[in-house]
Amino acid sequence: xxxxxxxxxxxxxxxxxxxxxxxxxxxxxxxxxxxxxxxxxxxxxxxxxxxxxxxxxxxxxxxxxxxxxxxxxxxxxxxxxxxxxxxxxxxxxxxxxxxxxxxxxxxxxxxxxxxxxxxxxxxxxxxxxxxxxxxxxxxxxxxxxxxxxxxxxxxxxxxxxxxxxxxxxxxxxxxxxxxxxxxxxxxxxxxxxxxxxxxxxxxxxxxxxxxxxxxxxxxxxxxxxxxxxxxxxxxxxxxxxxxxxxxxxxxxxxxxxxxxxxxxxxxxxxxxxxxxxxxxxxxxxxxxxxxxxxxxxxxxxxxxxxxxxxxxxxxxxxxxxxxxxxxxxxxxxxxxxxxxxxxxxxxxxxxxxxxxxxxxxxxxxxxxxxxxxxxxxxxxxxxxxxxx
Amino acid sequence: xxxxxxxxxxxxxxxxxxxxxxxxxxxxxxxxxxxxxxxxxxxxxxxxxxxxxxxxxxxxxxxxxxxxxxxxxxxxxxxxxxxxxxxxxxxxxxxxxxxxxxxxxxxxxxxxxxxxxxxxxxxxxxxxxxxxxxxxxxxxxxxxxxxxxxxxxxxxxxxxxxxxxxxxxxxxxxxxxxxxxxxxxxxxxxxxxxxxxxxxxxxxxxxxxxxxxxxxxxxxxxxxxxxxxxxxxxxxxxxxxxxxxxxxxxxxxxxxxxxxxxxxxxxxxxxxxxxxxxxxxxxxxxxxxxxxxxxxxxxxxxxxxxxxxxxxxxxxxxxxxxxxxxxxxxxxxxxxxxxxxxxxxxxxxxxxxxxxxxxxxxxxxxxxx
Amino acid sequence: xxxxxxxxxxxxxxxxxxxxxxxxxxxxxxxxxxxxxxxxxxxxxxxxxxxxxxxxxxxxxxxxxxxxxxxxxxxxxxxxxxxxxxxxxxxxxxxxxxxxxxxxxxxxxxxxxxxxxxxxxxxxxxxxxxxxxxxxxxxxxxxxxxxxxxxxxxxxxxxxxxxxxxxxxxxxxxxxxxxx
Numbered sequence: 001x002x003x004x005x006x007x008x009x010x011x012x013x014x015x016x017x018x019x020x021x022x023x024x025x026x027x028x029x030x031x032x033x034x035x036x037x038x039x040x041x042x043x044x045x046x047x048x049x050x051x052x053x054x055x056x057x058x059x060x061x062x063x064x065x066x067x068x069x070x071x072x073x074x075x076x077x078x079x080x081x082x083x084x085x086x087x088x089x090x091x092x093x094x095x096x097x098x099x100x101x102x103x104x105x106x107x108x109x110x111x112x113x114x115x116x117x118x119x120x121x122x123x124x125x126x127x128x129x130x131x132x133x134x135x136x137x138x139x140x141x142x143x144x145x146x147x148x149x150x151x152x153x154x155x156x157x158x159x160x161x162x163x164x165x166x167x168x169x170x171x172x173x174x175x176x177x178x179x180x181x182x183x184x185x186x187x188x189x190x191x192x193x194x195x196x197x198x199x200x201x202x203x204x205x206x207x208x209x210x211x212x213x214x215x216x217x218x219x220x221x222x223x224x225x226x227x228x229x230x231x232x233x234x235x236x237x238x239x240x241x242x243x244x245x246x247x248x249x250x251x252x253x254x255x256x257x258x259x260x261x262x263x264x265x266x267x268x269x270x271x272x273x274x275x276x277x278x279x280x281x282x283x284x285x286x287x288x289x290x291x292x293x294x295x296x297x298x299x300x301x302x303x304x305x306x307x308x309x310x311x312x313x314x315x316x317x318x319x320x321x322x323x324x325x326x327x328x329x330x331x332x333x334x335x336x337x338x339x340x341x342x343x344x345x346x347x348x349x350x351x352x353x354x355x356x357x358x359x360x361x362x363x364x365x366x367x368x369x370x371x372x373x374x375x376x377x378x379x380x381x382x383x384x385x386x387x388x
Numbered sequence: 389x390x391x392x393x394x395x396x397x398x399x400x401x402x403x404x405x406x407x408x409x410x411x412x413x414x415x416x417x418x419x420x421x422x423x424x425x426x427x428x429x430x431x432x433x434x435x436x437x438x439x440x441x442x443x444x445x446x447x448x449x450x451x452x453x454x455x456x457x458x459x460x461x462x463x464x465x466x467x468x469x470x471x472x473x474x475x476x477x478x479x480x481x482x483x484x485x486x487x488x489x490x491x492x493x494x495x496x497x498x499x500x501x502x503x504x505x506x507x508x509x510x511x512x513x514x515x516x517x518x519x520x521x522x523x524x525x526x527x528x529x530x531x532x533x534x535x536x537x538x539x540x541x542x543x544x545x546x547x548x549x550x551x552x553x554x555x556x557x558x559x560x561x562x563x564x565x566x567x568x569x570x571x572x573x574x575x576x577x578x579x580x581x582x583x584x585x586x587x588x589x590x591x592x593x594x595x596x597x598x599x600x601x602x603x604x605x606x607x608x609x610x611x612x613x614x615x616x617x618x619x620x621x622x623x624x625x626x627x628x629x630x631x632x633x634x635x636x637x638x639x640x641x642x643x644x645x646x647x648x649x650x651x652x653x654x655x656x657x658x659x660x661x662x663x664x665x666x667x668x669x670x671x672x673x674x675x676x677x678x679x680x681x682x683x684x685x686x687x688x689x690x691x692x693x694x695x696x697x698x699x700x701x702x703x704x705x706x707x708x709x710x711x712x713x714x715x716x717x718x719x720x721x722x723x724x725x726x727x728x729x730x731x732x733x734x735x736x737x738x739x740x741x742x743x744x745x746x747x748x749x750x751x752x753x754x755x756x757x
Numbered sequence: 758x759x760x761x762x763x764x765x766x767x768x769x770x771x772x773x774x775x776x777x778x779x780x781x782x783x784x785x786x787x788x789x790x791x792x793x794x795x796x797x798x799x800x801x802x803x804x805x806x807x808x809x810x811x812x813x814x815x816x817x818x819x820x821x822x823x824x825x826x827x828x829x830x831x832x833x834x835x836x837x838x839x840x841x842x843x844x845x846x847x848x849x850x851x852x853x854x855x856x857x858x859x860x861x862x863x864x865x866x867x868x869x870x871x872x873x874x875x876x877x878x879x880x881x882x883x884x885x886x887x888x889x890x891x892x893x894x895x896x897x898x899x900x901x902x903x904x905x906x907x908x909x910x911x912x913x914x915x916x917x918x919x920x921x922x923x924x925x926x927x928x929x930x931x932x933x934x935x936x937x
Contacts, residue, residue, distance in 0.1 A: 041520035137401050141738065207514060208586045216409035216512050217739050290580070292587045293514025295739045296423055301678035351586045358582065358650060365654065368623045373632050433915040440926060448895030476810070477780055603838045603861055606889030619861040624809070688780030691812050691857060691868065693841070704857065706846055717844040727892050756915060
């Protein structure tokens, strides 16, 4: 295959279009998150710049670009400035193979799931470098937290991706979506969807897994020393990744651009896909508005003791079901049963004892009974006794 | 810590005084082994204004304003304890209406302070929503304070011998209306945070302190009661009109962060009930006793203590008979509670240090004075 | 070059105004009981005693202060398990170190006092009895220059490192002091 000039031009145009589109999506998420969280918290959210505050992210962006770009004196300057790119580039490259509808993808690879897995792991290096090169203890702590977290949660994410590949029999996102034409995979393997969502939350470092960014502990972690445009790049990558998790969940579990009532025309299909992606993204924001943050050891034990075994269980059940050709509802049943068991165990272990304890505290509080107001004893008297 | 393994080096992490989660200018010097805290050295004094020394150069009436600025979250409670010390020394009988209003406002202030705690504690462990709910309801209480005292924060309302002026005519209605919202706010936060799985993971069994150590460290208030010691000044040494109120003193048993947190949720409910009782019992009458404009307590010394939202505040007052105290010493509850931080903190994780510090609920204005 | 002599602190001006009243010290019911128990526990160590309302006080020799406090803590009828407050008062010719003890079990309070000469301000430490004593003693050391012998760490707590003088004392020249 020879590369012509036209190919290069088209690749450049495609890249620019992609970066623009993803940036716009990311920026729209900034607005959506602030507005949605504001509504959750009983406040209006941004409403000053533009209608409904829609231009707020633009104003933020302009402010960030105008800010002075400061780097700490003892930092490793080259690495310090390369690190944002190492985070930014993989998070955008992954979008190359994400199809928005059957025919709308920059490169419709046969192995697009593999491509996604390969590139999404790269950003760990950037985060770790950002943490290390800033020569700040907080960012070092954050960087190492990030490395531990991202590496751990890659595994369930990838295993679930493999599961979906096994289910669809293809490594192409397009084929996986086409396989969900009648029944989206969330109905077949709800456990896998939940695991993927949780692992995805951890991969993008959002609540309750914002451990390496933890504002109240490590004050932003690897990003603590960044300012201005470099910080904005991290910010954009973060929102790009957030939307990526939304899009992947939509592709793998919600049937992407398809719905059970026939084939949609292309614009409607794209709109449907975006709606589904935004829906998952809003779920991510909702989780952020609800949950506190886990501690690093708790997060690790959740990953290694619960998510990874459960994801392998999912993989095995899917493979067994495919191998023996059992009907699909058996898969749903097995998946739901595992999910219910895990959820029930968790509430037994944490929620129920706490509620019982709270009830006990309420009941066992020391009651102080009011005295009748008959008379008031006079305070100890002080009288003039001597003078000087 | 010295180790024979040369590859392992402990990291010193300087947490504060400029840190979003140290609740002011508190500084901890943590020695870390990875994420684990092996040693911790607290540093305070960044906000030391010499309030106690300042008091020696102010007349009694002026000192009330200094007490406003010690625990700036619970101003009225602070004013009350100082004013009571002077009144005790002078043998002043305060009109009952004034006493009811004082207790009412103090309990309101306790709710406001606990609401602030509930919200910021959520922030400390990473939940960003509760703070919005609690601040919204706290604002209603601040509005009441503004209508009564004329100031939102530094009230200077409780005076020696009574209160500055009677409450406005619509006070009762306003308080009752606000209480409905406050109840809702407490319940909302309770439902959102208290039994949240992640919150439980973060706070259950973290920062445990047993009753013996807690008493030895001088821990008081909700923090002490969370360890299972049912000590509450309002119950054990009632002052003002507390004897005429029915209330419960919630007592925990584990002494961990969650218990300390939950004590405050329960106390909010109790305080709201006390406010309602005060409103029902509020008598008519004067709000200021007949006394000299410039207080000159007789020569002598007195120790008075009271239950603040943060614990047991005490005032030791030595008077030489002039219009200025000879010596005034405050027992700041946050200062004493902070002593217990080290035993709670050792061998926990970095993230726990924030959760534990938050659960003690310090106010640095009071720690450093 | 010799240091200029430090200005002597100004005398407190002679007061004009109404005659000084002296507060009457009257115990309430609980105070009487506590005073009786305290007198029994302190025994012959007591130099002087008094009190008002529910808080009796006893003055003891400064060397005996922690010892007496320990007896108050361990006595079954008092059980003063909390060092509620430790402070110093500057009476110019001498300092007074005051322990305020409190029992979370018997709900009694008591004060132990000890006079400390201003030129030899030393008191044995109470850190082995109560954790809380660590910070209290550091604070009193900061502000009044009282040395608690046996305290492992008397580094400045409220003041900054290298601060000279003890600002709690009446003799501290406040208005000549440079801003930090």
